[in-house]
Amino acid sequence: MTLLPSTGTATTPLHPPGTATVPRHRERDVITAFAEITGEAIKDTDLEELLRAVCVKLCEVIGVCRSSLYLKRPDGRFRGAAGHCAEQGDITEAVKRQESGIEGDRFSREIIDTARPVLIEDVRNDPRPHRRTMEHWQVRAMLGVPLVFDGEVIGLLFVDDRDGDHAYTQEDIEIAEMFAQLSALFISQAMLNVRLRTQASEIARSRNTLAYLADVHRKLTNAVLEGADIHTVVALLSDLSGKPAVLYDEDFRVLAWSAPAALGLDRPPVISEKIRGMPSVKAELAGLSPERPSAVVPPTLSVGLGRRHLMCRLVIEGRPNGYLGIVEVGRSLEAVDANIAEHGATVLSLQILSERRQIETQGQARDDYLSDLLRNTRDKEHLIRRGPQFGIDLTNPHVLVRFTLSANPRLTASAAQRLVTRRFREILGIDEPAAVKLPGHIIVLVPLREGGSADELAAVREKVRQVRASLQPDLATGATVVSGVCREVADFPHAAREMREVAEIAHSFDRFDDVLDVTELGLLRVVVSSGRVKEAVRFAHEYVHTVRAADDGVLLETWRAFVAAEGRVQGAAVALDVHENTVRYRMGKIKELTGLDPSSLDALLSARLAFQILEFSAR
Template sequence: MHEQTVGALPDPPAPRPGEQPGCTSSWVDVAHRERDVIIAFGEITNEAITSANQEDLLCLVGKQLCHLLGVTRCSVYLRGNDDRFRGAAGYSEVEGDISAAVQAQEAGIPGDHFSREVITTAAPVLISDVPGDSRPHRRTMEYWRVRAMLGVPLVFDDEVIGLIFVDNEEQEHTYTDEDIALAELFAGLGALFIRQAMLNARLKKQTAEVVQQKNSLAYLADVHQKLTNAVLDGADIQTVVRLLSDLSAKPVVLYGEDFEVLAWAAPAGLKMTQPPVLAANIRAMPSVHDTLQALSANRPSAVVPQTLAIGLGRRHLMCRLIIEGTPSGYLSIVEVGRSLQRLDTKLAEHGATVLSLQILSERRQAEAEGQAREDYLSDLLRNTRNAEQLGRRGPQFGIDLSEPHVLVRFSLDSTAPQVSGSAARRLVVGQLAKELGSAEPLAVSLPGVIIVLVGLRREDEGVTEPGALRDAASGVLSALSPRLNIRTAVISGTCRKAEDFPIAHRELREIDDLARSFGWCGGVLTADELGLFRVVVASGRVKEAVHFAHELIRPLEQHDDGTLLATWRAFVAAEGKAQATASALNVHENTVRYRLGKIREHIRQDPTTLDSLLCARMAFQILDLAGC
């Protein structure tokens, strides 16, 4: 095994007897080979000038060194910013360009003491018997089937910037001292070109990055202008989402906070009929869930899922919408047709900002309109403006005071936890509109109370009529019971002109106070059904009223299992008509008359007379309100 470390070409040998100094044949050969080096670098110089490809230049350097040394294979490694030497180019007389295979390799890795020695000594290192030497990386040498190898450093400014390895594929080869010196000379010159090529490549990369950044800034400026102009021109949220889809050439979906789809758009060429949503089972995956939860103002966007697998569908670029510091939904650009790009992230984040501002603006506008509607209804209830002015302002809120209306007063139990007043009003109005199958009616919030204005028209016009309104109010109480504790719902009499509304409002308050004094919380009351009862109990003598009611029915309760009392109640509700009572109880009319006779015996008065009917009606209303 032969090993030698060489720093420069050897000095010419002493002349033999009869020879002129400096004219030995061996030194002539060396000088001739130096001229070959110069010729080789002529080609390399031409390549460096005419080609901007660093890999081609490195491959030519290796090829020329192989020709100078009479070997068949060469590989070049360059030092990176992390001080690791990675394969850059390679040449083989047999296979030609082997750069791709060399680029999969790295020199100086653990176990590669051969390369480390070249790096640390900054001088050529020769291993004549690779299979018998412990310094080379064994698996690499076996893969390349190396027998003898020369490693030469590329030194620039006293720093090793790369390595060149040469060998004769699968064959022994003897490297002379002149070979080693020539290789070192070649590598010293080559380092100059390679260093310049590295700088050129770096400058080219930086130039490309600058151009890309310039193009990105121009693109984003164009995006900003288009989005801004669209908003200034009055574009709604759907129009902005469609514009984002056109700019990205991908589907775009706008989600609410609970992932309900608020708007979406897709390029026409994709022919989508449904939004490409992020499925619930994908959102439930721990990695996706954690990524979405981590989105914030500091980290507004992320791609989920990060990598695709079978059953995961498409990748979604999700961007958080933050409105007044509160998370308010997501904007998604979906990877369909074209892969997601870095500019898509900028587009999504910019679009999310524009949409957040637009949503906030719409909220403010809706709040302002809602406040104006509330102010109008408040004026109507308090009679603070003249009737002509109220009638003139009504149409801008969808109110025609020439049509009949009623007020519905929903009273909330103040002892139970409630949502905010505005949130409670939205719940009640939204549910009532759903029950009626109509647009949301006008409403106003007072402490513990929500008052709703509902229009009444003829039943054949397909709009609300009193019976349907009572059922709708009952539906509101039932549907909202898990979220709101509504104590009572009271429906006013019909209002036909502006002056009727303050009166109806006052009556509703009196009825609600009456119900509260009796502890009643049984559902829906109407002003019409209470009638004279309101006048009688308005004195506030609740205890006396309850005592009166109990005394009226006490004789009957002592001799009844409930049948006679139920018949009496049905008879009063039927306004003293025996046939209607029999129909309500599903019994024969003679049975009703028989029971009425029994009632007469126990209460010692005729239940069919007008005075008895009025007393009984009032007693039953008192008992109902008192929950007895």
């Protein structure tokens, strides 16, 4: 679409060059007009304002009400640049939406091809103008002149009287041509100045960006050298970008985040699962690499998609290791944000790698410390003094937990240890505990925060069962043993031996699927530790055989409850939810069947041992 005029191919030139002479007073008008425009140019007026001034002055010297100016773009198209109408004022924005020389605009093409003025006196009956444009702008007669500089048409000037006929004289045409020649010189210089200013501005902006990025690099490097952790680095990235920064692991769990205080955010503005699931976003994230480390997702915003995120890949030792996100909140994402994110991702990758190396080194030292504690190879004072280095306070009580590994583990011993300690941290809600990997098993040191009360020990055993269940089938552990409470340094080696004995007992009885407490197997451990497991099982079955054969299990259940209540009738009655006389009657029947006094100390000890063996050997 053309704004004012628009037409096509040439016919006959309006006049041969130099065949008419412009009156001196009109020449003075042109010179005076350009003197005023030059005065504006000296003030460094905006290019668009200068172009509009050209349109205004051309209307004045020709005596028409409307003028428009089009400039040639680098792609060869002539786009509207400025416009003026005596009735409507500044029409530049409307002109900017137009283009000359398009298909069907033979009028404009004629001016461009001949580099000469073209006059259409009757637009409605002339085939050359772009019909729809002429009708829209209510053009009756129009004069178009080229802006020629160095033999090239760099623009077009059009004049007309809005919805009115205007008789253009030869003098008008020459005046317009002279005006256009002077305008071409002026406009080409103004455009050159604009390009130079733009280039200078770009150079200055690039220089400032490079200086800023150098400052970013310096601040990030200094932060790491000064011992900043990843949370501090992420906070620094947020400050540098002026936007929220979020660090994710490979599964998009948030590892650290920070946002400018002015935003008032109380939770990290994460990239949602909905956005991550979009095919275009998945492709963008999958395409991130050292050669293309960052991308904005989603590329454009739509209703329901929330914010845009500049996502940058973290790569550690050649392997993907999470993402750093800069979030478009408060301020729009800028090109410099990508540089900040990429610098930050590199620093964070190195920081995470360094922290891992430190953790591995500290972990090995802590393993060695726990091994010394279990083997009692160091003096007590040395062990107590070194404990705080590894987050272990031996002045507080602890328990040991022994995980037996399967013969063909799916994980290496180190990976199994990391998995076990991580699950303890998650399920017990404690800092990652100390652990040591030994041939065939892993021992974990668990602190007791409440002094090792009965309730706390029961809770710890239940949590250990949850830990054990969560490890299957990745670890496929055998029997899991919980030690008694260790309150002194000397207790730990003894507890380790007890756990080993219980694990061996469990293996002897093919018990691989339970959590065992050494405090509940005292007498059984003494008997079975001799290695005569078969004899122990035979003893248990023979001891209760008479009672088991005589009833349907009621007497045996009552006997078991009586032993568990340490020979007290009232305790057994409460456990069985029966009357005390019922318990007395049943215990009398047991005495008749066995010939033993069930309440005697020898009978209680033997029965307790028999029931423990039966329970332990049960499938």
